[in-house]
Amino acid sequence: MTASEPTLAGADRRSPVLSIENLTVELAGEHGHVRVLDDVNFEIGARETLGLVGESGSGKTITALSVMGLLPKSARIPSGSIEMEGEQIVGCPLSDLQRLRGSRMAMVFQEPMTSLNPAFTVGDQIGETVRRHRGASRRAARARAVEMLDLVGIPNAARRVRSYPHEFSGGMRQRVMMAIALACEPALLIADEPTTALDVTIQAQLLDLLRDLQDQLDLALLFITHDLGVVADICDRVMVMYAGQVIEGADAETLFEHPEHPYTEGLLRAMPHIETRSGELFSIPGSPPAPLDRPPGCAFNPRCGYAEPTCTADAPPLRSIEPNHTTRCLLAEKLRLQGVQE
Amino acid sequence: MTRLVVRRLLSLIPLLLIVTFLTFSLILLVPGDPAVTLAGDNATPEQIDATRERLGLNDPMLVQYGKWVGDVLTGDLGTSLYRNEQVSETIIDRLPVTLSLTFLALVVALVVAIPAGLIAGTRAGRASDKVATVAASVGVATPSFLLALILLLFFAIWNPWLPATGYVALEDSPWEWFRHLVLPAITLGTAAAAEMTRQLRSSLVDVLKQDYIRTAWSKGLASRVVVGKHALKNAAAPMLTVAGLQVTVLLGGSIIVEQIFGLPGLGQLVISAVNSRDLPMIQGVVVASVIIAVLANLVVDLLYGYLNPKVRAQ
Ligand SMILES: Nc1ncnc2c1ncn2[C@@H]1O[C@H](COP(=O)(O)OP(=O)(O)OP(=O)(O)O)[C@@H](O)[C@H]1O
Numbered sequence: 053m054t055a056s057e058p059t060l061a062g063a064d065r066r067s068p069v070l071s072i073e074n075l076t077v078e079l080a081g082e083h084g085h086v087r088v089l090d091d092v093n094f095e096i097g098a099r100e101t102l103g104l105v106g107e108s109g110s111g112k113t114i115t116a117l118s119v120m121g122l123l124p125k126s127a128r129i130p131s132g133s134i135e136m137e138g139e140q141i142v143g144c145p146l147s148d149l150q151r152l153r154g155s156r157m158a159m160v161f162q163e164p165m166t167s168l169n170p171a172f173t174v175g176d177q178i179g180e181t182v183r184r185h186r187g188a189s190r191r192a193a194r195a196r197a198v199e200m201l202d203l204v205g206i207p208n209a210a211r212r213v214r215s216y217p218h219e220f221s222g223g224m225r226q227r228v229m230m231a232i233a234l235a236c237e238p239a240l241l242i243a244d245e246p247t248t249a250l251d252v253t254i255q256a257q258l259l260d261l262l263r264d265l266q267d268q269l270d271l272a273l274l275f276i277t278h279d280l281g282v283v284a285d286i287c288d289r290v291m292v293m294y295a296g297q298v299i300e301g302a303d304a305e306t307l308f309e310h311p312e313h314p315y316t317e318g319l320l321r322a323m324p325h326i327e328t329r330s331g332e333l334f335s336i337p338g339s340p341p342a343p344l345d346r347p348p349g350c351a352f353n354p355r356c357g358y359a360e361p362t363c364t365a366d367a368p369p370l371r372s373i374e375p376n377h378t379t380r381c382l383l384a385e386k387l388r389l390q391g392v393q394e
Numbered sequence: 395m396t397r398l399v400v401r402r403l404l405s406l407i408p409l410l411l412i413v414t415f416l417t418f419s420l421i422l423l424v425p426g427d428p429a430v431t432l433a434g435d436n437a438t439p440e441q442i443d444a445t446r447e448r449l450g451l452n453d454p455m456l457v458q459y460g461k462w463v464g465d466v467l468t469g470d471l472g473t474s475l476y477r478n479e480q481v482s483e484t485i486i487d488r489l490p491v492t493l494s495l496t497f498l499a500l501v502v503a504l505v506v507a508i509p510a511g512l513i514a515g516t517r518a519g520r521a522s523d524k525v526a527t528v529a530a531s532v533g534v535a536t537p538s539f540l541l542a543l544i545l546l547l548f549f550a551i552w553n554p555w556l557p558a559t560g561y562v563a564l565e566d567s568p569w570e571w572f573r574h575l576v577l578p579a580i581t582l583g584t585a586a587a588a589e590m591t592r593q594l595r596s597s598l599v600d601v602l603k604q605d606y607i608r609t610a611w612s613k614g615l616a617s618r619v620v621v622g623k624h625a626l627k628n629a630a631a632p633m634l635t636v637a638g639l640q641v642t643v644l645l646g647g648s649i650i651v652e653q654i655f656g657l658p659g660l661g662q663l664v665i666s667a668v669n670s671r672d673l674p675m676i677q678g679v680v681v682a683s684v685i686i687a688v689l690a691n692l693v694v695d696l697l698y699g700y701l702n703p704k705v706r707a708q
């Protein structure tokens with residue numbers, strides 16, 4: 053990256069915490085490698101929250117795992133770059149990853165019930181990160197663990213550090229996961245559907261907590277969800293993923309009010325509080341293609357109500373339709389898609 | 395925890411009753427009459443009858459068993475039919491040999507199984523895993539007498555580094571005790587080592603796929619910590635269960651190994667007792683073995699609670 057490259061608008065912006073360019077990921081399957089992530093690009097700056105939304109299987113978790121260097125062994129990255137605070141993650145040695153993980157970048161997983169080790173106390177599991185990255189003593193690590201449990205809103209922190217994961221509810225376990233992730237004050241937090249497995253009230257509490265923590269720690273937050281309601285709550289910018297591709301990206305408000313991709317429109321219509329005239333919940337017909345049999349042209353065309361013959365021809369690239377608004381829909385200018393007003 | 399200990403010790407009582415009753419009935423079913431042997435070569439039928447009467451062998455089986463239980467309750471395991479020895483004294487005499495052998499065999503098994511299982515489990519599918527897996531199959535399948543012969547040839551006969559037979563008590567000379575038990579312990583422990591390697595490998599492969607291992611990686615921990623701490627503590631629990639079962643297997647196996655290496659333990663004792671139908675002696679050994687097995691499993695359960703906090707809470 054040289055300063056003379058005109059495409060980089062970075063001159064006047066602060067350098068991003070995380071920057072992903074042209075990332076493509078393939079997983080080994082029974083019939084050779086299948087592409088599960090195709091040409092993904094995005095940046096996140098400090099204090100910024102980027103939402104990543106899409107149906108199950110669209111590649112959200114794979115994106116997150118790529119950043120953490122935690123892709124399954126069968127995965128390969130044929131092209132692309134992931135820079136964490138300027139350091140290249142793709143192809144870097146394990147020791148570099150181990151230095152960055154937990155200290156500069158951290159992740160909270162989708163599965164609160166199984167992501168903590170049942171054989172160790174939560175205090176141990178929080179403190180161990182601090183010991184690893186800051187060389188803290190046992191005692192200092194324990195103190196930090198209490199502090200973190202307190203920060204994530206677990207009552208009786210001083211006593212609870214000695215509890216085991218099975219003594220916590222799902223919501224509490226996810227708080228513990230946040231305590232672990234944030235114990236070394238990372239620059240980037242990836243939250244992969246952190247509330248999906250939890251009930252609604254707990255969900256709201258955790259989102260509040262996440263917002264608070266982001267303010268306190270200047271976090272860059274990559275927030276993954278398939279719930280657009282949550283996105284509206286917490287995200288500055290949103291990227292919509294479909295079948296391994298980003299199909300639309302914009303400021304949260306813009307995306308909600310003026311979606312520029314029929315799939316986004318469908319997702320918005322499927323939100324629980326938007327009801328169709330008949331009072332039934334809308335859902336996009338059909339299901340996303342399996343990575344192996346993507347249709348030719350636009351990946352969404354078989355499910356798209358607006359599809360035209362051109363849509364099945366060439367795979368459309370992600371293009372800017374307005375400043376800071378990108379879409380992969382060829383017909384975006386022609387269509388008048390329905391957004392939602394808040 | 396105290397509750398667990400008390401419960402286990404109480405469960406000993408019915409267990410002992412059942413096992414000794416079964417032994418008792420089985421021995422009486424086997425043809426052969428100790429009275430004939432005891433009365434001597436030239437005994438008349440009357441003399442044999444008298445001997446039988448003196449030993450109470452004419453009583454119905456239940457009466458005989460009841461008498462034995464009654465004696466045991468007063469702390470008397472009886473005397474040997476032949477040797478005019480207190481059963482309890484003989485057992486206390488022989489017990490250290492068998493315990494030493496079983497203990498060292500378990501040590502051999504663990505010393506082999508933990509590194510081998512770790513290597514195989516973390517490199518599942520690769521060459522070192524395959525070597526370990528094949529070695530484990532060979533280890534499980536090798537009969538102990540064959541292994542003993544090979545070991546004896548290599549380490550006692552061609553290279554006279556270790557004694558081939560005999561036993562020296564630990565309190566007499568720890569070093570000689572160890573030297574005399576090395577080959578028997580390896581012979582006895584090999585199958586257990588192989589079994590425990592397989593168990594550790596498979597539970598490790600399973601544990602390494604768990605979400606909490608991914609969490610451990612995501613924290614930036616070194617591979618050594620992820621495997622040696624986070625995975626091993628979880629994978630050790632199923633291996634420990636196998637280890638507990640192996641104690642019983644090892645006790646059984648020690649009978650043969652004691653014969654081969656001329657170790658004066660419970661195994662030798664029970665073989666000669668069975669051959670001569672020395673009922674009180676057989677019962678004594680059975681009681682001792684059951685108690686050892688139950689205590690060993692109690693220790694395993696206590697350790698299990700350490701590895702698995704969820705169990706400890708219950
Ligand atoms: N370990 C794996 N091995 C093989 N294929 C995988 C693996 N993990 C994910 N995939 C495939 O990669 C694609 C993207 O999966 P990913 O987990 O990123 O989806 P997601 O958007 O996170 O979905 P969800 O909302 O269900 O979490 C899917 O087609 C999935 O089947």
Ligand SMILES: [Mg+2]
Binds near residue numbers: 113114162
């Ligand atoms: Mg996912």
